[in-house]
Amino acid sequence: MSTAKVSGLVYQVRYRYYRSCKELWFRRKSNTESLRCYATEKMPNISNSRKSTLFLGIVGVSVGAVIGAGYSYFKAQQPQKHVMNPDTGITNNIVQDIPDIPISRRVIGSMDNTGLKLKLFQYPTCPFCCKVRAFLDYFGFSYDIIEVNPVMRQQIKWSQYKKVPILLVQVDNGYLQLNDSSMIISALTSYLHERDQGLPEVVKCYPTISYTDDDGSIKKEIMNRYFLMFQEDIPKDRTKENILLERKWRKWADDVLVHMLSPNVYRTLDEAFQAFNWFSEVGEWDKHFPAWERFMIVYVGAVAMWLISKRLKKRHSLKDDVRQSLYDECNVWLRTLKKQGTKYLGGSSPNLADLAVYGVLSSIEGCRAFQDLQAHTKMGGWYQDMQQFVQKHGGAMLMSS
Incomplete structure (x- = not known):
């Protein structure tokens, strides 16, 4: 040109x-x-x-x-790119030092011979925290409980991971930090079966990966969190079939049953306030938090969860009468036990799936939703049996190990 x-x-x-x-x-x-x-x-x-x-x-x-x-x-x-989370790995899971945070209460397992020193950071009525406590109590672990303010969360400001439960295990060079309720339970169960390998070695079997979701956001996932890691063959008292069944229903407790809770517990504003007042009572918030913090947790928390529960109802496609969704899912569990012909999914004694379902439901024991569940299903009988079994078992497995 x-x-x-x-x-x-x-x-x-x-x-x-x-x-x-x-x-x-x-x-x-x-x-x-x-x-x-x-x-x-x-x-x-x-x-x-x-x-x-x-x-x-x-x-x-x-x-x-x-x-x-x-x-x-x-x-x-393009295929999703999965990369190992740089914050994962046994070395990076070690917390060198934590602030001097007062212990809310101490649980002593009289038969605990593991030598593990455990600190559990929790909310008293978080279903995932309740699930971990049910496991620890059933197997008879000794552990310290630190109540976390669910609004301020200053007790876990030292942690990059901002959810509960967090379990700290004291090791030679600090504290081994375990996150995610299902991973905590799987790792400790695997350790109990084969203590020679050491808990830090077991935790290496549960790495965290980061990946890009469809919406472009970065997600993190703990691999193998429902798997039990046995170095040798499957233990004699287990079969491949019951291990797979246990794993299936542990996932059901996390992916289905848990999502029934909030829309039911916070169904109305009145029920939300009733639930938070019960949370305050069972968690002894009057002892652990100043009056203004307790007031804010109860009133701000109740209103916030009442609003959030409406979105959760829609997200998880619950029925207009959310109580019916709760009844339906609990009846699915009861029909499974009836079909199997045993009192517990584990047979004559509970397995990890039984403990997961029991732990999740124990988080709403003092709420109106739980009272209605007992009145309209047969879940109350199974729940009470589980409660007694957990309390009486109190570490029999630790004593026999």
């Missing part, structure tokens, strides 16, 4: 840009009559300029949309 043609094109582009700028400037003038006169006398082709600008804008948006859609499709076709 010749220099003259290039100069001509440049001039045309500049002229169109000049006219567009002029038009935009005069649009902002308050005197519309002056604008009309100027547009008529000085810029007789103003309508053509508008058409040109509009055309260029439409073309630009269209091209951008096509390119964006193509790029999105290209990215969607």
